[in-house]
Amino acid sequence: MQSERDSGSVDHSRRQFLSTAAFGIAAASAARLVPAIAGEVAAIRPFRIAVPDEQLVDLRRRIAATRWPDRETVSDQSQGVQLATIQDLASYWATDYDWRKIETKLNRLPQFITEIDGLEIHFIHARSKHENALPLIVTHGWPGSIIEQIKIIDPLTNPTAHGATASDAFHIVIPSMPGYGFSGKPTGTGWGPERMGRAWAELMRRLGYTRYVAQGGDWGAFVVDQMGLQAPEGLLAIHTNMPATVPADVDKALLAGAPAPSGLSTDERRAYAQLEATFKQVAYAKLMGTRPQTLYGIADSPVGLAAWLLDHNDADGQPAATVSAALKLPSSNNGDLTREDILDNITLYWLTNTGVSASRLYWEYKGGFFNAKGVLLPVAVSVFPGEQYQAPLSWTKLAYPNLIHYNKLDKGGHFAAWEQPQLLADEIRTAFRALHRSVER
Numbered sequence: 001m002q003s004e005r006d007s008g009s010v011d012h013s014r015r016q017f018l019s020t021a022a023f024g025i026a027a028a029s030a031a032r033l034v035p036a037i038a039g040e041v042a043a044i045r046p047f048r049i050a051v052p053d054e055q056l057v058d059l060r061r062r063i064a065a066t067r068w069p070d071r072e073t074v075s076d077q078s079q080g081v082q083l084a085t086i087q088d089l090a091s092y093w094a095t096d097y098d099w100r101k102i103e104t105k106l107n108r109l110p111q112f113i114t115e116i117d118g119l120e121i122h123f124i125h126a127r128s129k130h131e132n133a134l135p136l137i138v139t140h141g142w143p144g145s146i147i148e149q150i151k152i153i154d155p156l157t158n159p160t161a162h163g164a165t166a167s168d169a170f171h172i173v174i175p176s177m178p179g180y181g182f183s184g185k186p187t188g189t190g191w192g193p194e195r196m197g198r199a200w201a202e203l204m205r206r207l208g209y210t211r212y213v214a215q216g217g218d219w220g221a222f223v224v225d226q227m228g229l230q231a232p233e234g235l236l237a238i239h240t241n242m243p244a245t246v247p248a249d250v251d252k253a254l255l256a257g258a259p260a261p262s263g264l265s266t267d268e269r270r271a272y273a274q275l276e277a278t279f280k281q282v283a284y285a286k287l288m289g290t291r292p293q294t295l296y297g298i299a300d301s302p303v304g305l306a307a308w309l310l311d312h313n314d315a316d317g318q319p320a321a322t323v324s325a326a327l328k329l330p331s332s333n334n335g336d337l338t339r340e341d342i343l344d345n346i347t348l349y350w351l352t353n354t355g356v357s358a359s360r361l362y363w364e365y366k367g368g369f370f371n372a373k374g375v376l377l378p379v380a381v382s383v384f385p386g387e388q389y390q391a392p393l394s395w396t397k398l399a400y401p402n403l404i405h406y407n408k409l410d411k412g413g414h415f416a417a418w419e420q421p422q423l424l425a426d427e428i429r430t431a432f433r434a435l436h437r438s439v440e441r
Helices: 011-017 024-030 053-064 083-095 099-107 150-157 193-206 219-230 248-256 266-279 283-290 302-310 321-326 339-352 355-364 393-399 421-438
Strands: 033-035 041-046 111-116 119-126 134-139 170-175 212-216 235-240 379-383 403-408
Touching: 053 083, 053 302, 053 339, 083 302, 083 339, 099 339, 111 193, 119 150, 119 193, 134 193, 134 219, 134 421, 150 170, 150 421, 170 193, 193 219, 212 219, 212 421, 219 235, 235 421, 248 266, 266 393, 283 355, 302 339, 302 355, 321 339, 339 355, 379 421, 393 403, 403 421
Parallel strands: 134 170, 134 212, 212 235, 235 379, 379 403
Antiparallel strands: 033 041, 041 111, 111 119, 119 170
């Protein structure tokens, strides 16, 4: 975190977050001075989380002091996150939830900070022990964070422990997007997916990776699409689990609220209906896309923040069905999304005071959401059934003419790395397996 950030509960404690402790092999390879621009050097510094106790005490106090609204006047979730749901979550959050568990888990991972294009970027850099591992940069989305992806780190860096071979190994870089988590908060405009794509290319270059691949879902899918358009030197291919495939005529009809164009196949008509439903559930995106600064309540109230982050849609409704189910699941032994996962992510937003700064990404982006972008680089696509729409193969081939992998899975959804980490790891391995051979030895 940078000391110049907006005032917040964690901002004044930046020094407590930084540590000079070594992180083993990964730190030795990444925490160094490397060329950035001719005549300059860019520092990559180790990073460690150490939230002061008083901030956690203040969080619990604020939750306990919540002024609650009346109960919704319907029996379903059509008016938003139900009062009983958020009260149950708040009760657990204020009394039994332990932030230190996820803090410890994150601190076991090699984390770093470096300045790119005037902004401090936080990232995890987990290197595989296997020779010739393929470098991979993974980007999260909203309302997520790096916590979304930590379940896929070991399956990808240590594949032999997860039923794969050493030749399937990856070195993984997971940055926090600008305005999210422990990265810096932009103080000016311009940090949209396009600029992030350029920053990620610089980050990989700075880490010494001359050939690499990129992966993303949600906003991460926008970033990797932009990287595919920019085609920076060294980027071999991208993988997306939220592909942008909608043809121009279909996208125009959707935006106009018109009937589906004639001649669509069964899969295409299904996708059209899913997109129609999705566009009726994105009021949160419209508000963040037009008036993000108005969301003062999510910076002042933990419960307000939690409700806002929970009210995200997937193919099965709003709030997302997988998130609603997770709130009822205290723990899991097979990687399922749980209540702890949800609170880890919400608490990270609270402690870093990034509810509003993260929202501005919607304001920054002026392009279409699911429309084809014209990416010509090799692209791999995984279609999960719980995604906001299931991209048909026909549209996907048109949107990504250099399609190297396409697969429809039978479970998992919008938060694939969070919900089904093993399945997503398998998809990434399969998608990029042939590219391992092209990495410079």
